[in-house]
Amino acid sequence: SQTIHQWPATLVQPVGSPLSLECTVEGTSNPNLYWYRQAAGRGLQLLFYSVGIGQISSEVPQNLSASRPQDRQFILSSKKLLLSDSGFYLCAWSAAPNYGYTFGSGTRLTVV
Amino acid sequence: DQQVKQNSPSLSVQEGRISILNCDYTNSMFDYFLWYKKYPAEGPTFLISISSIKDKNEDGRFTVFLNKSAKHLSLHIVPSQPGDSAVYFCAARENFNKFYFGSGTKLNVKP
Numbered sequence: 001s002q003t004i005h006q007w008p009a010t011l012v013q014p015v016g017s018p019l020s021l022e023c024t025v026e027g028t029s030n031p032n033l034y035w036y037r038q039a040a041g042r043g044l045q046l047l048f049y050s051v052g053i054g055q056i057s058s059e060v061p062q063n064l065s066a067s068r069p070q071d072r073q074f075i076l077s078s079k080k081l082l083l084s085d086s087g088f089y090l091c092a093w094s095a096a097p098n099y100g101y102t103f104g105s106g107t108r109l110t111v112v
Numbered sequence: 113d114q115q116v117k118q119n120s121p122s123l124s125v126q127e128g129r130i131s132i133l134n135c136d137y138t139n140s141m142f143d144y145f146l147w148y149k150k151y152p153a154e155g156p157t158f159l160i161s162i163s164s165i166k167d168k169n170e171d172g173r174f175t176v177f178l179n180k181s182a183k184h185l186s187l188h189i190v191p192s193q194p195g196d197s198a199v200y201f202c203a204a205r206e207n208f209n210k211f212y213f214g215s216g217t218k219l220n221v222k223p
Contacts, residue, residue, distance in 0.1 A: 006155075009153075036213075042215055043114070043116075043118075043201065043213045043214050043215035043216055044156070044201060044203075044213035045213075046210065046211070046212070046213075049210070090155050090156070092155070100144075100146040100148075100158055100161065100203060100205075100211060101156075101158070101211065102158070103148075103155030103156050103157070104155050105153075105154055105155050106153065106154065106155050108153065
């Protein structure tokens with residue numbers, strides 16, 4: 001069966017520090033991978049998606065970047081965090097579009 | 113500009129009664145709609161979906177209704193149970209790669 005792993009679960013980082021969040025998927029190949037963010041009081045905002053290794057599409061201009069170094073690995077990064085980067089970050093994968101996404105358990109990022 | 117809106121941030125319902133969660137969208141090109149359920153500090157989990165060619169889909173206690181002319185989607189939970197208390201997100205698909213989510217409705221089912 002397919003599983004998705006996302007870590008860490010919580011993270012507190014100072015402003016200006018770098019960020020690296022990792023997501024891996026098991027039990028499937030060539031999945032579509034996604035990064036979403038849920039800011040306080042808001043819905044899920046699509047940040048990046050990837051349909052294959054090295055292919056990244058950005059949905060919103062921001063302080064973040066994404067990379068897909070391997071088929072089932074998706075990384076969210078920042079060189080210098082801003083206070084506004086705080087939020088709940090979710091990784092998701094999709095293989096069959098009619099089933100939507102399967103989400104990871106999320107990372108609560110607090111930038112102080 | 114949000115293409116998918118959930119205008120009720122919260123809803124409180126008595127156990128055993130019906131819960132109705134609403135969702136409105138603006139993009140007539142959306143062809144697939146889903147509802148997700150989310151508990152605190154967890155990722156959303158898929159609940160039920162509906163294609164734009166249908167107007168109703170039922171799965172146990174959960175029924176999703178789609179009114180394309182009104183661009184309106186609703187989720188009915190009957191009967192509501194305390195374990196249904198969570199945040200519910202509706203989502204709409206524009207193409208294979210993109211789903212747009214509403215801001216969520218927090219459902220509280222009182223025992």
